Amino acid sequence: MEQHVVYLALGSNLGNRAVNLKEAIASLPPQMEVKARSDVYETPPVGFADQDSFLNQAVRAETYLKPEQLLKHLKRLETALGRKPTFENGPRLIDMDILFYDDLVLYSPALTIPHPRLHERGFILVPLMDIAAEFVHPVKKKSIRELALFADVSGIRKFE
Numbered sequence: 001m002e003q004h005v006v007y008l009a010l011g012s013n014l015g016n017r018a019v020n021l022k023e024a025i026a027s028l029p030p031q032m033e034v035k036a037r038s039d040v041y042e043t044p045p046v047g048f049a050d051q052d053s054f055l056n057q058a059v060r061a062e063t064y065l066k067p068e069q070l071l072k073h074l075k076r077l078e079t080a081l082g083r084k085p086t087f088e089n090g091p092r093l094i095d096m097d098i099l100f101y102d103d104l105v106l107y108s109p110a111l112t113i114p115h116p117r118l119h120e121r122g123f124i125l126v127p128l129m130d131i132a133a134e135f136v137h138p139v140k141k142k143s144i145r146e147l148a149l150f151a152d153v154s155g156i157r158k159f160e
Contacts, residue, residue, distance in 0.1 A: 001064040002064065003062045003063065003064060004062065004063055004064070004065075004101055004102050005035075005060065005061075005062055005100075005101075005102055006032070006060070006061050006062070006063055006070065006098060006099075006100065006101050006102075007058060007059070007060055007061075007098075007099040007100040007128065007131075007132060007135070008058065008059045008061065008074070008096055008097065008098060008099060009056065009057075009058055009095075009096070009097045009099050009115070009118070009124045009127070009128075010024050010025070010056065010057045010058070010059060010094070010095065010096055011043075011054045011055065011056045011057075011092070011094070011095040011097075011123070012024075012054065012055050012092065012093060012094050012095070013045065013051060013052045013053060013054040013055070013091050013092065014052070014091050014092060014093045015082075015093055017054070017055040018040065018055060018159070020055075020093055020094050021040060021055055021057050021094075023081055023094075024081060024094050024096060025037060025057075025059060027077050027080070027081060028059070028061060028077075031063055031064070031065055031070075031073055032061040032062065032063040032065075032070075033061055033062045033063070034059055034060075034061045035060045035061055035062060036059070036060040036131040037057060037058070037059050037060075037131065038057050038058040038059070038127035038128065038129075038130035038131050039057070039127065039130055039158055039159075040055050040056070040057045040127075040158070040159040041056050041057070041123070041126055041127055041156050041157065041158055041159055042054070042055055042056075042156070042157055042158075042159045043055075043056050043122070043123035043126075043155065043156045044154075044155040044156075045089070046089060046121065046123065047088065047089030048087070048088075048089040048090055051090070051091045052091065054123065055159055056123045056124070056126075056127050057127050058099070058124070058127035058128045058130065058131055058132070059131075060131050060132065067098070067101050067104065067106055067111055067113060068108070068110055068111060070098060070101070071098060071110060071111050074096040074097075074098070077096065078094050078095065078096055081093065081094045082094070083095070097115055098111070098113055098115065099114060099115045099118050099124065099128065100113065100114050100115075100135065100138075101113045103136075103138040104138070105138050105139055114137060114138060114139060118137075119137060119140050119142075119147045119151070120150075120151055120152075121151060122148070122151040122152050122153035122154075122156055123156060125144060125147055125148040125151045125153070126148065126153055126156050128144050128148075129144055129145060129148055132144050133145045
């Protein structure tokens with residue numbers, strides 16, 4: 001079965017945020033084999049500011065799932081872990097987003113890969129630097145390290 005390298009962004013700002021991230025990573029197998037994980041970072045909320053800060057982490061994994069299957073799988077995991085529907089950029093128990101899938105560029109009604117706003121989001125780029133600094137964004141043609149130079153990383157700190 002063909003394996004694909006995927007990068008995921010994980011985030012949580014409700015409940016025990018660190019435990020939520022650990023449980024999310026633990027829930028990925030057997031469909032995904034985690035190969036690397038970033039440090040955990042505490043980050044200010046984006047979009048809707050009147051909420052608690054997030055813990056964010058990036059993961060590199062291998063999967064046999066196709067992109068749309070992977071998205072459905074992650075959404076099922078979020079629900080199983082206790083995520084409730086909210087509004088855009090609102091608080092969430094767990095959020096799992098596909099950042100990259102090999103070097104695929106995909107625009108479908110259900111899914112855009114690479115993640116459409118990752119290149120401007122410090123809360124994604126800082127954790128991604130830990131595990132994929134030299135990975136080249138297949139659309140922007142810049143490495144994660146280069147993209148991070150231009151992102152707002154204010155207020156982002158390593159979570160102990």
